[in-house]
Each structure stands twice: as C-alpha cells, then as structure tokens.
Amino acid sequence: MAKIFIYPTTSLILSDMVARFGHEPLGAALGIRERIQTAGFDSPPLQVTPEEPKKGLRWAAVEVPSGVRGRMAILGPLIDHAEAAIIINDADLAFGCMGCARTNELLLFLLRHRGIPVLDLTYPRSEEEGEIFVAAIREFLEKLPKGGKAE
Amino acid sequence: MTDKVRIAQLACGPEYSGVQKEINDAAAAVGAEIFFPDIALSDVKRDLTLFGLDVRSPDLKLAIARAKELVEGRIEADAVFIATCFRCAEAAIVRNELRRYIVEHSTLPVVSYSFTERTTSGTLLTRMEALTTIARRRALLAREVQEGLTLGLDSGSATTKAIVMQDNRIIGKGWLPTIEVLKSAEDAIALALAEAGVSREEIQAVGTTGYGRYLVGQHIHADLIQEELTVNSKGAVFLADHQHGPCTVIDIGGMDNKAITVHDGIPGTFTMGGICAGASGRFLEMTAKRLGVEITELGPLAIKGLSTRVPMNSYCIVFGTQSLVNALAAGSTREDVAAAACHSVAEQVFEQQLQEVDIKEPVIMVGGTSLISGLVHAMGTLLQTEILVPIHSQHIGAVGSALLASGFIREKR
Numbered sequence: 001m002a003k004i005f006i007y008p009t010t011s012l013i014l015s016d017m018v019a020r021f022g023h024e025p026l027g028a029a030l031g032i033r034e035r036i037q038t039a040g041f042d043s044p045p046l047q048v049t050p051e052e053p054k055k056g057l058r059w060a061a062v063e064v065p066s067g068v069r070g071r072m073a074i075l076g077p078l079i080d081h082a083e084a085a086i087i088i089n090d091a092d093l094a095f096g097c098m099g100c101a102r103t104n105e106l107l108l109f110l111l112r113h114r115g116i117p118v119l120d121l122t123y124p125r126s127e128e129e130g131e132i133f134v135a136a137i138r139e140f141l142e143k144l145p146k147g148g149k150a151e
Numbered sequence: 152m153t154d155k156v157r158i159a160q161l162a163c164g165p166e167y168s169g170v171q172k173e174i175n176d177a178a179a180a181v182g183a184e185i186f187f188p189d190i191a192l193s194d195v196k197r198d199l200t201l202f203g204l205d206v207r208s209p210d211l212k213l214a215i216a217r218a219k220e221l222v223e224g225r226i227e228a229d230a231v232f233i234a235t236c237f238r239c240a241e242a243a244i245v246r247n248e249l250r251r252y253i254v255e256h257s258t259l260p261v262v263s264y265s266f267t268e269r270t271t272s273g274t275l276l277t278r279m280e281a282l283t284t285i286a287r288r289r290a291l292l293a294r295e296v297q298e299g300l301t302l303g304l305d306s307g308s309a310t311t312k313a314i315v316m317q318d319n320r321i322i323g324k325g326w327l328p329t330i331e332v333l334k335s336a337e338d339a340i341a342l343a344l345a346e347a348g349v350s351r352e353e354i355q356a357v358g359t360t361g362y363g364r365y366l367v368g369q370h371i372h373a374d375l376i377q378e379e380l381t382v383n384s385k386g387a388v389f390l391a392d393h394q395h396g397p398c399t400v401i402d403i404g405g406m407d408n409k410a411i412t413v414h415d416g417i418p419g420t421f422t423m424g425g426i427c428a429g430a431s432g433r434f435l436e437m438t439a440k441r442l443g444v445e446i447t448e449l450g451p452l453a454i455k456g457l458s459t460r461v462p463m464n465s466y467c468i469v470f471g472t473q474s475l476v477n478a479l480a481a482g483s484t485r486e487d488v489a490a491a492a493c494h495s496v497a498e499q500v501f502e503q504q505l506q507e508v509d510i511k512e513p514v515i516m517v518g519g520t521s522l523i524s525g526l527v528h529a530m531g532t533l534l535q536t537e538i539l540v541p542i543h544s545q546h547i548g549a550v551g552s553a554l555l556a557s558g559f560i561r562e563k564r
Binding site: 048049050051052053054063064065066067068069070071074084093095098099100101102 | 163164165166167168169170171192195196206207208209210212213235236237238239241242266267268447
C-alpha cells in the first residue's frame with residue numbers, strides 16, 4: 001500500500017478511488033483530523049492557530065500571505081510523506097477544490113519536484129473522457145506496489 | 152432578524168491564518184455574530200459570470216458569489232465584513248471591487264480588512280463596533296442637535312480632549328497630553344468644566360470615545376461609550392455644518408488614521424490604520440522636535456517650504472527620520488524639510504488608505520493634525536480639492552461624544 005497525495009486534496013471521489021484500489025489517500029481530510037466547519041470551499045479547520053502560518057515558513061517565505069503558509073502547514077507534511085501523487089487539473093468545483101490559487105500552484109510545483117510517481121490528468125468533460133480518466137487512475141494505482149513503498 | 156447584528160463574512164484565508172477566532176471574538180464583543188452566507192454551487196457559477204471578475208482562487212470566487220447574493224437580497228445580513236490575506240494581489244483586487252460593488256448597489260455597511268497571522272480581536276474591535284453601530288443604531292447617529300448640558304471625552308493615544316456643550320454650543324474645552332489615561336481624563340474634564348463654569352453634578356449625560364473609552368467610560372459612568380469612527384463622523388459634520396449630503400472625513404491621529412465617507416452624518420465606508428507610524432501625527436511631532444519648533448509652528452513653516460526639494464519617504468518612522476536628518480545635513484532648509492514631512496505623511500495616507508474609500512467632497516480634516524496647515528495643504532494638493540478644517544477640529548471626538556450623549560438625557564429622566 002502506497003501513500004498517494006491527491007489533488008484536489010478535498011476530493012472525496014478521488015480519495016475513495018485510491019482507497020478502493022488498495023492505497024492510502026493523503027488529502028485534506030487527513031490534515032484536518034478534528035472538527036470541521038464549512039466556511040469556505042475547502043472546509044477550513046477552526047483549530048488552526050496563528051502558529052500554523054509560522055510553521056508554514058518551512059515551505060513559503062514570510063512575504064507570502066499568511067493564508068498560504070497556514071495551508072502549507074497542513075498540506076506540506078503530507079507532500080513530504082507522499083510516495084506517489086494523482087493530480088487532476090482544471091477540476092470542476094463539485095469534484096473538489098481548494099480555496100487559494102497561490103497555495104495550489106505551490107503544492108503542484110512541490111509535488112512535481114518530489115521525484116515520486118505523479119499521474120497528471122485533466123478533468124474529464126464527457127462520458128467518454130470520464131471512462132479514460134478512471135482507467136488511467138486505475139492503471140496508475142495498480143502499478144504501484146501494494147505491499148510496501150512505491151518505487 | 153435576531154437580536155444580534157448579523158455580519159456576513161466574505162473572505163479568503165482567515166481560517167488558515169488562525170485569525171477566524173479573532174474575527175468572531177471581535178464581533179461577539181460588540182453584540183454581533185459572523186456568518187458565512189450559504190449558497191449553492193450553481194449560484195457560484197452564475198454569479199461569477201454575471202460579476203465578470205475572473206479570479207483563480209475558489210474562495211475568492213465564493214466571496215464574489217456571496218456578495219452578489221447579499222446585494223440582490225437573496226441572503227439577509229445587517230453588515231458585511233470583507234477579509235483577505237495581506238500581501239495577496241489577487242485578493243486585494245477582489246476586496247476592493249466587492250467593497251465598491253456592495254456600497255454602490257446596497258445600503259449594507261461594509262468594512263474591508265487585510266489581515267496577517269498577527270491580527271488580533273483588539274485590532275478589529277473598533278471596526279466591528281462601528282459596523283454594528285451603523286447597522287443597528289441609526290437612530291442614535293441621526294441626532295443633529297445637541298440638547299441640555301452634556302460632556303464629551305475623547306481619550307486618544309496622544310491627547311485627551313474634553314468638551315462641555317450646552318444647547319448646541321461648546322461652552323468648555325480641555326486638551327491635555329495622554330499620560331495616565333484616567334488622570335489625564337479627569338484633568339481634561341476639570342479644565343472643560345472650569346471654562347464652562349458648571350459643576351460635574353450639573354452634567355446631564357456623558358459620552359466617551361477614543362482608545363481609552365472603555366476604561367474612562369466605566370470610571371466616570373458614561374452614558375455612551377462609542378468608538379471614534381462614528382463619533383468623529385458626527386463631530387465632523389456638526390462642526391463643519393454639513394449634516395446633510397455626502398462628505399469625507401480624514402483624521403490623521405497620533406497612533407492611527409481614519410478615512411470615512413459619510414452621508415447625512417452616517418458613515419458609509421471607512422478605513423482605519425496605517426502601515427507605519429511614519430504616516431501618523433507622531434512622525435510630525437518628531438519632525439517638529441528635530442527642527443526645534445513647537446508642533447503648532449510646523450504647519451506655517453511647511454507652507455513656506457517646497458516638499459519636492461527634499462527626498463523623503465516616511466513609510467517607516469525610523470527611515471523617515473533618517474531622511475530628515477540627511478536632508479538637514481545636506482543643507483536643506485527647515486521650511487523644505489517641514490514641507491517634505493507633511494507631504495510624506497499626506498502621501499502615505501493618500502496611497503494606503505484613501506484608495507480604499509471613494510472620496511466624496513467636501514473633504515473635512517479633523518483631529519489635532521488638522522491644525523498643521525502644511526499637512527492640510529499637502530493633502531489638498533494630493534486630492535486636488537480644498538480641504539475643510541472646521542473650528543475646534545482638534546476636539547472632534549469629544550464634540551461628537553457630547554452631541555450623541557444628549558440623546559441619553561431623555562432616557563435618564
């Protein structure tokens with residue numbers, strides 16, 4: 001079983017697919033373990049304190065807005081632990097989305113430079129594209145070792 | 152509507168910056184509650200297309216859609232709070248456009264704020280208090296005439312001002328530097344009472360404002376304890392005899408600055424704060440000290456000088472002072488340095504704050520710094536308008552408090 005970082009990190013569909021194919025999804029739900037209250041698109045955790053933006057300095061400099069650093073404090077460690085990643089580009093809002101575009105740009109950059117297997121897909125806009133989309137994810141996940149670390 | 156003032160929050164990032172609790176606490180402290188307008192995904196897509204601002208961040212898209220739902224009356228609120236991360240360009244564009252859109256298309260009071268992880272509820276308190284007052288206490292703010300014998304006290308960060316008013320006239324004034332908050336207040340009140348020739352017992356109602364308003368207000372049993380944004384607006388239109396129609400009030404204070412657009416004496420949009428002390432009255436105090444003149448002499452000195460002859464950027468009080476010292480060492484005249492200091496403060500307020508309110512003429516400058524003629528001249532040049540400085544403008548908060556406090560005389564009876 002490999003640890004798969006999913007993007008968008010809030011996508012329940014993607015998280016479910018990863019789990020169904022025998023791997024561990026790394027998404028927002030993991031970073032946000034405690035109470036969740038819906039205030040924005042990415043279901044922010046209210047237990048975030050001003051300490052998180054400071055922890056986020058590991059991934060983004062002090063001149064980067066506090067919201068980016070706060071998000072990185074939650075998602076950055078997941079990238080560090082990821083053994084593979086699935087990135088869905090231009091996803092529909094209903095598929096899962098994350099509130100801050102600048103954070104998203106940084107996350108994608110870090111994922112693509114981690115040196116782990118990355119599946120980069122565009123969100124399907126038709127049924128036919130949808131079938132290809134699911135097949136590509138299945139194929140990617142099946143190739144990853146289930147018993148130990150991904151190579 | 153519930154008893155609490157319901158403030159709709161349009162935001163990106165406060166929860167991840169760890170400041171959502173601070174926003175909630177500031178609202179709760181003034182009897183308000185923050186809520187997030189609940190809308191469907193299909194509304195977001197439709198509203199975004201109609202609004203026409205194609206932003207990348209989904210939370211900003213959500214903020215735009217929520218603003219449209221509020222303006223078009225599909226969601227009810229008493230006021231709007233727009234908050235985005237400091238230093239985010241995309242968010243700054245959205246923040247400004249949403250504020251403008253809400254002001255132009257609704258009667259909802261709105262305040263916008265850019266936060267960092269260091270933002271506290273204390274920083275937000277005055278803004279929230281003003282927002283709730285405008286939303287729910289319009290009857291209080293509608294008062295145009297002072298009645299009876301009332302006392303107003305403005306416990307500011309630099310000076311404490313007291314005013315005694317009787318039947319719509321100022322009959323006593325007190326103005327002292329703020330040293331010990333309570334003692335300075337007591338002394339300023341004593342001065343005002345002495346000039347008015349009345350005793351404390353004769354005063355029928357008392358109002359307090361300014362940074363020390365709660366401490367002093369409780370100490371002297373004030374009938375009205377009110378933040379300075381609404382109080383100064385009332386004081387400004389009263390003293391300038393401009394109670395009806397639009398105007399803009401600018402107050403460059405000792406610790407922060409306020410820019411308020413006012414209509415019929417009631418604040419519309421406002422900004423409060425400053426990037427650095429370099430844009431405050433403190434910098435002008437330091438300039439006067441370095442030039443060896445009293446603060447009252449700085450204005451006339453600046454009027455004689457030419458600001459363009461001295462490069463000065465007072466975005467930071469330390470660097471601003473450094474520019475000042477360098478200019479004097481390089482042979483600049485005191486007049487030019489004084490003019491440059493006034494221009495620098497005015498320019499910073501113009502660039503940092505006045506861009507966030509839509510200037511409506513006449514522009515009224517109030518507070519102690521409005522007596523510095525060089526600063527008023529510099530602001531007038533930047534805004535390309537003649538600035539109005541009413542008589543007693545330095546007592547603006549105390550006058551506004553005394554005026555509003557008279558609304559409590561009948562209640563006491």
